[in-house]
Amino acid sequence: xxxxxxxxxxxxxxxxxxxxxxxxxxxxxxxxxxxxxxxxxxxxxxxxxxxxxxxxxxxxxxxxxxxxxxxxxxxxxxxxxxxxxxxxxxxxxxxxxxxxxxxxxxxxxxxxxxxxxxxxxxxxxxxxxxxxxxxxxxxxxxxxxxxxxxxxxxxxxxxxxxxxxxxxxxxxxxxxxxxxxxxxxxxxxxxxxxxxxxxxxxxxxxxxxxxxxxxxxxxxxxxxxxxxxxxxxxxxxxxxxxxxxxxxxxxxxxxxxxxxxxxxxxxxxx
Amino acid sequence: xxxxxxxxxxxxxxxxxxxxxxxxxxxxxxxxxxxxxxxxxxxxxxxxxxxxxxxxxxxxxxxxxxxxxxxxxxxxxxxxxxxxxxxxxxxxxxxxxxxxxxxxxxxxxxxxxxxxxxxxxxxxxxxxxxxxxxxxxxxxxxxxxxxxxxxxxxxxxxxxxxxxxxxxxxxxxxxxxxxxxxxxxxxxxxxxxxxxxxxxxxxxxxxxxxxxxxxxxxxxxxxxxxxxxxxxxxxxxxxxxxxxxxxxxxxxxxxxxxxxxxx
Numbered sequence: 001x002x003x004x005x006x007x008x009x010x011x012x013x014x015x016x017x018x019x020x021x022x023x024x025x026x027x028x029x030x031x032x033x034x035x036x037x038x039x040x041x042x043x044x045x046x047x048x049x050x051x052x053x054x055x056x057x058x059x060x061x062x063x064x065x066x067x068x069x070x071x072x073x074x075x076x077x078x079x080x081x082x083x084x085x086x087x088x089x090x091x092x093x094x095x096x097x098x099x100x101x102x103x104x105x106x107x108x109x110x111x112x113x114x115x116x117x118x119x120x121x122x123x124x125x126x127x128x129x130x131x132x133x134x135x136x137x138x139x140x141x142x143x144x145x146x147x148x149x150x151x152x153x154x155x156x157x158x159x160x161x162x163x164x165x166x167x168x169x170x171x172x173x174x175x176x177x178x179x180x181x182x183x184x185x186x187x188x189x190x191x192x193x194x195x196x197x198x199x200x201x202x203x204x205x206x207x208x209x210x211x212x213x214x215x216x217x218x219x220x221x222x223x224x225x226x227x228x229x230x231x232x233x234x235x236x237x238x239x240x241x242x243x244x245x246x247x248x249x250x251x252x253x254x255x256x257x258x259x260x261x262x263x264x265x266x267x268x269x270x
Numbered sequence: 271x272x273x274x275x276x277x278x279x280x281x282x283x284x285x286x287x288x289x290x291x292x293x294x295x296x297x298x299x300x301x302x303x304x305x306x307x308x309x310x311x312x313x314x315x316x317x318x319x320x321x322x323x324x325x326x327x328x329x330x331x332x333x334x335x336x337x338x339x340x341x342x343x344x345x346x347x348x349x350x351x352x353x354x355x356x357x358x359x360x361x362x363x364x365x366x367x368x369x370x371x372x373x374x375x376x377x378x379x380x381x382x383x384x385x386x387x388x389x390x391x392x393x394x395x396x397x398x399x400x401x402x403x404x405x406x407x408x409x410x411x412x413x414x415x416x417x418x419x420x421x422x423x424x425x426x427x428x429x430x431x432x433x434x435x436x437x438x439x440x441x442x443x444x445x446x447x448x449x450x451x452x453x454x455x456x457x458x459x460x461x462x463x464x465x466x467x468x469x470x471x472x473x474x475x476x477x478x479x480x481x482x483x484x485x486x487x488x489x490x491x492x493x494x495x496x497x498x499x500x501x502x503x504x505x506x507x508x509x510x511x512x513x514x515x516x517x518x519x520x521x522x523x524x525x526x527x528x529x530x531x532x533x
Contacts, residue, residue, distance in 0.1 A: 059440050061440070081441055087437060089433055093452065104451065107447070140532070154437075
């Protein structure tokens, strides 16, 4: 998928620290990497290593202490509709129905659409995440998985070039998680957008990623690993025994980088 | 099946019993009131005209003579006018105070200080500035209504999740979009709570405010009945004041049920 070598986001020597009591807490240290156009990039690492911060910097919601982030060659100056972010917590507006939440993006952008077209368009994205049947429910009536889907539809409707997903499928039950993996993969393949996905679930990372960036405890990049596993990686192909071996081997490789960072004994790669 | 039907019937009956207790409370209150006047508890001279029976017959008389409408309408008009003006001023201030921490810090002490002052204390100043009459009364009611509106609106706007704002910004929202689509709707339940409190205090302050030299209104009419020794009409007016206040509050509760979102 990422044979395309066009650089979309360029992260250069980015460090970020937050002031705290006396001194500062360093969360990112001299991070440098590129995100290619139409790439599915996954960032893994221990909690508190600055994964979420990295996404917020790309989104333009926060700014690096030092270093630069370029989007198509231009420094990121603030948030924009070209970078849709899906947050770890649900961000649905509780007073709007699911459909109305999805319409929000059209309203923000002042798109010249009549009510019916807006609804139809929003409905299309709800169907895409398999939530068409819940269009008229309020967020309070949704389960965790449904809220995730609704947030996804909400951001997708804005048609961002880049999807920034922060632990988007954490705390979902495994079946829902699997469905969401299938859906996000499909959407990514159809919409041809670029995804930067943060997670601490290695299985998830290996299933989704073109490349995996491992962030270390101290907020530095430990490794950038290319995921050579063929797609599709979900459903029937995942039951192939050879595929399974390669899947596990790659996951162990990622695991070893993380363990080494944590100062643990590493096991040999299968 | 029978269980379900039984449950439904019990639910309906339960509601009926709830209502019955509401009505029973009112009847008991009237009974105690009537007995108190029959036992001459209000003194031998007044007890007869203080009774609910006398009050209800005076009420009928006031309705047919047109006096009731003549005095109720100006009162309701004053309260609604001052509420309207209070909403126009208080909601924008409340949003600013709630959303911007610096504005909150700037205004906190002054607002907490001001809201503790009874509006009636401003009465002489109101009369010096606006003269005796409608404007002064409306001003005093306005002054009492703005504080609950400002403080509740600011509470609501302050509760806006930063997550909603961040998400909106990554969806291409500008400041005005965030204000119109996120902050204001988020504050609506608190605005309505503020409105309910504002209506309550305005209606309470109305009666003394209307004793300040206006020629009509329920507050004026209380003094008028006293001067004419018509204690039956005075009691009837008190009942009307309570009833209109109750209706205004019911209207408010309806608004809250209809427009306040819940988490």
